[in-house]
Amino acid sequence: MNTKTIDIASLATRLDEAQCTVTDTPSLADTDDIGIDDAYRIQNELIGRRLARGESLVGVKLGFTSRAKMSQMGVSEVIVGRLTDEMRIDDGGEVKLSRFIHPKIEPEIAYRIARDIDPDDPMVDIESYVDSVAPAMEIIDSRYRDFRFTYTDVVADNTSAAGYVIGTWLKLQDVANRAVRLEVGAETVTGSTAAILGNPVRALHALLDISRRRKIPMRAGEVILAGAATAAIPLTAGTAQCDIAGLGRVTVKGIA
């Protein structure tokens, strides 16, 4: 049995400082034997510090909903992280790359929550709590050296969340099997929304399940990022653009 006590507060401080000082840190797993419950506790503590600095919660994100991401990262379970207002970038807006350690960008589907969700209500039909969908991109910036982390590490690190940009909101619709294309400089990656658990709508159900277990509230107006449809590519100076068939384009400009 593992009896070593995990110092949640100091591990949260380590990750928070890594982000604030734009300096990577080794995998927590190198020195600490963290379970998944500890990992979500560290994430909570980390978010608590951001809120104490004046940020506010604006949504949630899922990770590892695609095989490409799972194999890119060598893990095999869906994870959830939190989005704050400080991570939001306007569609067509600019973002300073110096904010990040080693940013990557990935195509996402965003959903918008229309009504507060009571996770304790067993009758919640999550699809009826969502009213809009949009093309989106997420900037991930693991605080771990070389993006090397375990499943529990990445949960503790708020699932690498660092930034997000959302295109035009459209009325909720079926977004299964839509072609996805992400271009950053000379790099292009293509795929399909089918990579997101077979159909992005399944991400909503996976999220409800995990939010119940992890006591993560979801409120009207918040955003849900359903998880990347392709592997992430490095975010470099210049325009990054993502096109999702039938949903349109979303862009962001990285500034050196």
Ligand code: OOG
């Ligand atoms: C973890 C974040 C994963 C996604 O969409 O799968 C994620 C990482 O890859 O660093 O956001």
Ligand code: MG
């Ligand atoms: Mg993502």
